[in-house]
Amino acid sequence: MDVLGFYPMWYVPTIGSGLTIALIASIHVMASHTSVGASILLAYLATKAYKENQPQIYNYIKKYLLGLLVFSYVSGSISGPGIWFSATVVNPRGISALIHNFVWVWAAEWIWFVAEVTLVYILFYTLGRIDQRSWLRLAWTFAIGSWATMYIIVGILSFMLSPGHEKWFETGNILDAFYNKNYFPHLLERTSFMFAIAGTVGIAIASLMRKEINEKTYKDIVKTLSYWGIGGTVFGLMFFAWYVSTLPQRSDIILNNVIPIYLKLPIMVIILLVLANFLWTAIRPTAARFWMAYPIYILIFFAGIYPEEKIRETLRKPYVAGEFIWVNQIVSRDVPAKGIKSEVPIINEKGLLTVNPFVPEGLKKITPENEIMAGKAVAVLQCSGCHNVTGSTGLRPFGQKFAGMTDPNAVYNFLVSYMRENHxxxxxxxxxxxxxxxxxxxxIAYMISKGGSVSAKIEVPKSSAEAIRR
Ligand code: HEC
Incomplete structure (x- = not known):
């Protein structure tokens, strides 16, 4: 029998497996962008402290480093691997496709990451204990190492959206995949916005220390952070516009027609709020307040990073990686350079239930008795990456998408014309x-006739003949 290399399916009813990754990923982006942005800001401030002989700046740096250590590095180091672990369970073939392309890139990223984590400890514990010049060198090494992790990971993320050109399919060259069309705008956009994120929390930390440091140093710190923050926000917006101009055509259509306004609007509002806050503190550094800066920082997570990550994941659809493998893990086209062949013809000929080795025997052969359960299995395998296929709430639920369609023939005609002949x-x-x-x-007709919600369980008869119609 022909089987393809599928893995067991992890179905998360209602919220969907993708959202599980999105939540972990957002926590990670918040932590990592804060720490990468801060690594450069702190190296810059340390240089300033050294050149202008303002030793009190070091007190501030020490406090910020402690904050990074306790919050960003703990949550970042847990959520980073968490993304890849959850993604491996959710989409093993997608991750496999990435590993087959980027294994050494990942290895390089890991080395930078280990260097970064080691250095943040070294920096914290040696501040004030070793000579300033040596400490400065370590601080800039930390900054470069931190940014290098972003430099690398963005290549993989951009490739997930699109290789950006046909060349890679023919060459399979790792650099063609990495430096795709969308790479630099994506990298520069993240690099810019990370200064706004790190600057916002930096101002919150500074305002807590107001009484501990002299007025001039305090103003200097807040002004510096504000200028970097203004630059980061303004350049971030410019690079964002460049990023949008490099999107593949399908992503453009998705951005304009599918992504709801309630995801797009908060991002614009929070960017303007962050910018307004920086303008205010640049003009009047003494007006900076913890109760203003810190809530804005937290809001960046809910109104900025979470919707942004969700949008980015949606723009990638229907693919999970490189425009050759769909979210439902089916290989959709040939990649000659890698010896990869489209699986669509064989699935159309033999059936998805047949070629997937993890579909139980009792569902492989469709009979009038097991038809509904087999149909549910098809829905879970092909649609659940993007839809709640057993309910009316949560992720693009079938209960709503097919509302009113209780006639199997009507559903069939719709599916064939809308998703088979075309899509x-x-x-x-x-x-x-x-x-x-x-x-x-x-x-689908059955679940709609049951009010748009059925159990997520798939009842598997020992053999097709024993199936019960539920
Ligand atoms: C790669 C993700 C993805 C997969 C897999 C997927 N869909 Fe969709 N589907 C979407 C998106 C995105 C929309 C747009 C509407 C939205 O976001 O709510 C959508 C919308 C729909 C709609 C409403 C019509 C429309 O175009 O807005 C139907 C019906 C539908 N899907 C059925 C299915 C079925 C059946 C399957 C499985 C065979 C499936 N989908 C698989 C992403 C997907």
């Missing part, structure tokens, strides 16, 4: 045998 730019083409599409239609 919207954000969804994969519907694959499988005609019988599987009929089973999927029967299942």
């Amino acid at each position: 919207p730019p954000y969804m994969p083409k519907l694959t499988g045998t005609d019988q599987e599409i009929k089973a999927l239609s029967a299942y």
Whole structure:
């Protein structure tokens, strides 16, 4: 029997498996952008302290470093691997595709990361104990190492959206995948905004220390952070516009027509709020307040980073990596350089339930008795990466998308014309045998007739004949 290299499926009802990753990823982005931005800001401030002989700046640096150590590095180091662990469970073939391309890139990233974590400890514990010049050198090494992790990871993230050109499919060259069309705008956009993030929390920390440091140093610190923050926000917006101009056509359509305004609007509002706060503290450094800066920092997570990560993940659709593998883990096109062949023809001929080795025997052969359960299995395998296929709430729920469609034939005609012969730019083409599409239609019509919500469990009969119709 023909089987393809699929893995067991992890189905998370309602919120969907993708959102599980998005939550972990957002926590990581918050922590990592704060620490990478801070690494450069602190190295800059340390240089200033040294050149202008302002030793009190070091007190501030020490406090900021402690904050980074306790908060950013702990949450960042846990959530970073957390992204890859959860993504491996959610989309093993997607991760496998990335590893097959980027294993050495990842290895390099890991080395920079280890250097970065080691250095943050060294910097904290040696501040004031070794001579200033040596400490400065360490601080700049830390800054470069931190940014290098971003430099590397952005290459992988951009490739997930698109290789950006046809060349890579033919050459398979790691650099063609890494330095894709969208790489530099993406890197520069993140680099800019990270100064705004690190600057905002930096001002919160400074305002807590107001009484501990002299007025001039205090003003100097807040002004410096504000200028970097203003620059970061303004350049961030410019690079964002460049980033949008490099999006593949499908992502452009998704951005304009599919992404809801309630995800886009908060990002613009928070950027303006952050900018306004920096302008205010640049003009009047003594007006900086913890109760203003810190809530803005927290708001950056909810109104900025979380929606941004969600949007970025949606723009990538229907692919999970490199425009050759869909979110449902089916390889959708040939990649000659890697010896990868499209799986669509074989799935259309043999059936997804047949070629996936983890589909239980009792569902492989579709009969009138097991049709609905087999259809549910098809829905979980092909659609659940982006839809709640068993309910009416949560992630793009089928209960709403197919509302009112209780006739299996109507669902079938819709699916064939909308997703098989053609398909919207954000969804994969519907694959499988005609019988599987009929089973999927029967299942959808059935779940709608049950009020748009059924159990997430798939009842597996020992053999197809024993199946119970539920
Ligand atoms: C790669 C992600 C992805 C997969 C996989 C996917 N969809 Fe979708 N689907 C979307 C997006 C994005 C929308 C746009 C609407 C939204 O965001 O709510 C959508 C919308 C829909 C709609 C509403 C019509 C429309 O175009 O807005 C239907 C019906 C639908 N999907 C059915 C399915 C079925 C059936 C499957 C499985 C065979 C499936 N989808 C698989 C992402 C996906």
